[in-house]
Every structure is written in structure tokens, then in C-alpha cells.
Amino acid sequence: MNIVTFPIDDMDITILQEILRGGLDKMKEAEVSLVGGHSVTDPEIKYGLSVTGLLHPNKILTNRGAQPNDILILTKPLGTGIINTAVKAEMASATVIENVTQNMNRLNKTAAEVMLNYEIHACTDVTGFGLLGHVQEMIEDSGLCLEVKASSLPHYKEAREHAACGLLPAGLHRNKAYWKDSLQVDADVDSFFVDLVCDPQTSGGLLIAVSPQTADEIIDKITQRGDLAVSIGKFTKARPEKLVLKS
Numbered sequence: 001m002n003i004v005t006f007p008i009d010d011m012d013i014t015i016l017q018e019i020l021r022g023g024l025d026k027m028k029e030a031e032v033s034l035v036g037g038h039s040v041t042d043p044e045i046k047y048g049l050s051v052t053g054l055l056h057p058n059k060i061l062t063n064r065g066a067q068p069n070d071i072l073i074l075t076k077p078l079g080t081g082i083i084n085t086a087v088k089a090e091m092a093s094a095t096v097i098e099n100v101t102q103n104m105n106r107l108n109k110t111a112a113e114v115m116l117n118y119e120i121h122a123c124t125d126v127t128g129f130g131l132l133g134h135v136q137e138m139i140e141d142s143g144l145c146l147e148v149k150a151s152s153l154p155h156y157k158e159a160r161e162h163a164a165c166g167l168l169p170a171g172l173h174r175n176k177a178y179w180k181d182s183l184q185v186d187a188d189v190d191s192f193f194v195d196l197v198c199d200p201q202t203s204g205g206l207l208i209a210v211s212p213q214t215a216d217e218i219i220d221k222i223t224q225r226g227d228l229a230v231s232i233g234k235f236t237k238a239r240p241e242k243l244v245l246k247s
Helices: 013-029 080-088 094-105 109-115 130-139 157-164 170-178 191-198 212-224
Strands: 002-006 037-041 046-049 071-074 122-125 144-149 183-185 206-210 230-237 243-246
Touching: 002 013, 013 046, 071 212, 080 094, 080 157, 080 170, 109 206, 109 212, 122 130, 130 144, 130 170, 130 191, 130 206, 130 243, 157 191, 170 191, 183 191, 191 243, 206 212, 212 230
Parallel strands: 002 037, 144 243, 183 243
Antiparallel strands: 002 046, 071 206, 071 230, 122 206, 144 230
């Protein structure tokens, strides 16, 4: 169902029509049906979808279940929160705006279709809690930590530049404060990567925990279909559970 707020008295209704058309296009791509919606007059444009569906109980993938030595795959670059903050400040280039918009518009459908052909131990997506928050959900009370090589994290190169200028979203600061005890950082890791793993994502990629024996094949098949897939870390036994950023 559509959920939209729109300043109907101050903006041309054709803008609203284009927003709804864009949403419908994505619903068609996702092969779902629009059954209705709700609209509210508001000074700020907001648009989203509420989703209701049925699935087989034996086909549910949860964010728990990662095992020692599993590889964690990420399927979209990080940094949308930082880039969108730069967009609001009118400091983002047209090139990066186009790039980040295309990625946010891209469904996780390809990665999902590929991974469902394999035994997946855990899966989630990266959204408002940032990579750090969603990894912590995967390892909480599991006796595992995730070791990530900072340089392996895919990101928009302009995000580093904008972060250095202080263009950091409020959600990044909240994530960093909330999850600070869940992060361990090697001394020689650039502070940018701390910002990056705390950055709240809009339409982020999937985090897929799989055995080392199948990780490369999943990555190859996703990339062959034109989407990003990168191994960013490895789960190891450890307590307390943390995301460990290594150089």
C-alpha cells in the first residue's frame, strides 16, 4: 500500500503523480500488487510502502544463524547517508547524485534470487542502523564476532570527501553513540571507516552469511548479472560480540 504526504497547496500535482508512478514501476519490477494507500497533506514530501504478504515457514531467512568461519557478503556500496547529507547541503556533484540514486533505485532482487539457490545461514539488509547496527543484530548472543578489513568495504569515493567536511547525518552520530561498545577498531584504521559503518543507509544492500565453500560462487553469479557483491568479513568465535575493523 502507498503511503504519501504531499504539500498539495504548494506543489503541482504532476509531481505527486510522478512519485506514485515511480513507486508503481518498482512494484511491477518486484512483481507485487498495489492494493490501495493513504495520502496526507503535509509541508514535506514523504513516500513509502507498507508491505503485507505470505511466505512458506520453511523458506524464511533470518538475521541470526551465522556460523564460525562464515563469509559475510555485502551487495551495495555504503555511504548513502553521507552523500544525501551533501545533496541537502547542495555540495554533491551531479555524477555522485546520479550514481547513488541509481543504487538506491535498484532492488535487491538479483542478489536474493541468486542466494536462494544456496544454503544461507543468515541474511538481513543494511538500513537505518548502518552496517554496524545490523551486523550487531546478526551476532548478538551468538558467541561470534565479525572481522572486517576496512579497505574491503565498498563505498562511494565522494563519501570520504564529504565526511572530512563534516557532512555527516544525525543518524550516523546516533548510531555511533548507541553501538560504540559493539565496535573494536585497530589503531591504524582511518576514522572515515568508523563513520562509514555507522552511516544510516537508504535502500542498502543485503548482508549474506554463507560458508567459505559457497561464498565465491555466490559473488560470481551476482556480479555476472550486473550487481555488486563483495566479501567484507569473516565470522569468528569471540566474546563479547563485536564488529572488529582491521586495517
